[in-house]
Amino acid sequence: MCVTCGCSHGETKIEGVTHDHSHDHSHDHRYGFVHKKPGGSTHTDAPANRLVQVEQDILSKNNQYAAANRSHFAAHGIFALNLVSSPGSGKTTLLTRTIEGLKGKHQIAVIEGDQQTSLDAERIRATGVAAIQINTGKGCHLDAHMTGHALEKLGLADNSLLLIENVGNLVCPAAFDLGEAHKVAILSVTEGEDKPLKYPDMFAAADVMLLNKVDLLPHLNFDVPLVIENARRVNPNIHVILTSAVSGEGIKKWQEWIEAGMKNCLVETPANPSKSGEI
Secondary structure (H helix, E strand, C coil): CCCCCCCCCCCCEECCCCCCCCCCCCCECCCCCECCCCCCCCCCCCCHHHHHHHHHHHHHHHHHHHHHHHHHHHHHCCEEEEEEECCCCCHHHHHHHHHHHHCCCCCEEEEEEECCCCHHHHHHHCCCCEEEEEECCCCCCCCHHHHHHHHHHHCCCCCCEEEEECCCCCCHHHCCCCCCCEEEEEEECCCCCCHHHHCHHHHHHCCEEEEECHHHHHHCCCCHHHHHHHHHHHCCCCEEEECCCCCCCCHHHHHHHHHHHHHHCCCCECCECCCCCCC
16 A cells, blocks of 8 residues: 555556565565565555555655666667656556657657556557556555556667656656656646646646647636746746647647657667767
């Protein structure tokens, strides 16, 4: 049981990984540490100071896994993005539109997070790129441990783009670092201008906000300047891009932002002998 949010990881399943993905095992991870069970009970009637300690232990252990993932990304020039949003924001549709515009120029892979089904992973594979589905069961977020196992299965090439579609949830994914370069918060115009204020941790953790489904604006009473103002009240440095997977608005700008990030993390490989930053 995760005391951060009360979810359980015991039912997590990662495609191609045969062992039960719980935090109750101990084995070598290729990125350099041993998996150990976070200490302590998580009973809800435990003293408050004990609950705080367990939460700190869980996040500390996650951060160790995230640091290993991040080191792996840096060593191999992998630009990893953690896409977070509430359910129904249009993440997967936006993701497929993004992939269609980039797959001819870059190696791309996707980690899909959902409580159940592999529907989104199948949609991603239909674009021609590799995707691994993580089903979290009762869990409401991905963590760095799960992500590390998915990375092993994907076997990403150097200088690739890794897109991680987190479980639809604006709360818990904010607290769990996966080792990504950036969190990208996707907010649709059907959700309300107050979301950044209601879920400040997520928008504070994100470097980019994609304001999605803007093709619907003529049919809605939605204040775009207000939602941007609210996001910047929480995070003055958040970068905002208006997007629509239907009309294509903002997709080029979003893709250019991704490519600039990829250019900044290139590593030298036999196929890429120069570090000049040329793609």
